[in-house]
Amino acid sequence: MKGIILAGGSGTRLAPMTKAFSKHLLPVYDKPMLYYPLSILMLLGIREIHMIATSHDKPLYEELFGDGSHLGISIQYVIQDKPNGIAEAFLLTYDDLKGSKVCMMLGDNIFYIPNHKEFFADIVKMQSGAYIFGYQVSDPERYGVVEVDGNGKALSIEEKPLNPKSNIAVPGMYFYDEKVFEYAKNLKPSDRGELEITDINNIYLSNKELNVKVLGRSSIWLDSGTSDALLESSHLIQSIEKRHATKIACLEEIAVNMGFVDKKTMKKWVESTKSKSSYMQYLKNLASNW
Template sequence: MQFVLKAVILAAGYGSRLQPFTSHRPKHMLPVGGKPILQHGLEYIRDVLKINEILLVVGYQKENIMEYFGNGKDFGLNIKYIVQHMNGKRGLAAALQLVETEISSDFCLYLADNLFGANLKKVVESHVENNSSVTLHVEQHENPSRYGVVVTNENNIVTKVVEKPKLPPSNTVITGFYVFSPIIFHYLNKLSPSARGEYELTDAIQLVIEAGLDVRASMISGWRQDIGYAGDILASNEHLMGDIGTVIRSETTNCEIIEPVFIGEGCDLRDSTIGPFATIGKGSKIINSNLSHTVVLENSLIDECDLQSSVIGSKCKLKGLKQFNAKVGDYSSINKL
């Protein structure tokens, strides 16, 4: 019998660093590799971790997520939604507290703004084998101050964890995947807000360490992408398309396709060069343009444009724009001719 039967996914945040693309959708619904970020995460949990019982914590523009995934049946999942009210307590710990009554055994926690190429099943197996209270997926990072930072001994036992330190005690950081025993809720309920006004999950983990319980770090090889900025959308798109390959769901006319690309349904592509690593959302129209390393959301018109390493929102109308690293929000209209 599988020991870890449920996954908790936190998808309630505003995504303020991803403006203007999160003005009309939660960041977890931004498309990369032809699907919303959150869908990639859910399918990973289903296919790699073999877990289909999902507790999904939602908040900002929750209806967008709930309407898309429903009860999860169409995705081979059983999803129960927990709402984190945006005027309530802030922080990962506050979000996790909301699911306490739904948890009776060890569970996974997955932060929905992360995508993984690593085999996280090995993290779960390590947790079970060591009978740990907490197991953290970790990696080495050149800028650890952005993350929760851990210190470990030679046996991968965590001796200290601190949130976003100005002077990091190591370069080992928590990614966005954890395995917990239900004991974590005892320590979550002891927390007070941090100096930045949030209930920090790392503070609860530190309390577990200080109680003498087993907290482990598990470093598994494979890519991981934290999606916090527009450039991360492009990086995630390239990671995923490298795995998925080319998907074309619309007719093209007199176009050069440089793989890999994703072209959604109902698109009209004419006299253009598309790719590599270009994602075109459904219903978009691309005419006499060159697009590479670029993500275009649904129902946009791109005419006589040359775009590289760019993110273009939904329902945009662009004509004559020639730019590297363009960031164009939904409903924008730009005419450079």
């Protein structure tokens, strides 16, 4: 399975913070926003990742992650200067990823799923079809909304409906089989002029190949694309990290735990850094025992 992270766009909801700076590089507590979706892909064992970026932001992302090799992964950057909808990501990566199953993450979505191995176990082994997720919210009209029956099966999906049929929003994490690339090629822009991810999901729904998994109460999802949500995300991450004396989305720790990089190599990299931030101090404390 391959990974896609959407980190383009202009971040207008966070202006003026994003006038000269990508929202995906804004801090969520002690690390850039992009660390969080990337950490999910790494925890799923996905090592080949395409990151969608504007031509302005691409050098900044490269400065932050390079090609991903120090994390034992491969990151390729794909330019999207005009946001034409989430589903355009499959057209931009078509030549490289066609024929592959993919997990696509929105770069401004924060997930905290404590039992992630158990939660994703059946999903990462999927042979065909698609998986989307559900999360109960108080303002479903802001999101794509899925209506489910008593057995958790999807009945309908709508994009930002004026009169939502449920309060279950669809977070920005999607799993698709290889057919998604051909489906995307045949999409037509919506009234908003975008290639909608909801239209992709509706194709899978009509083919009875759409699976929905609702995040439990112990799991957390935040769309950190607004000022309030960004602040809330930071406070939440801070609270969890302090309570459990651990780091969420510590990419170097994940790389070692997943076997992407051996402890000796990572220890050498950690010890070569001169930063005295709390994030790096956490890594140095871990490395002292490697």
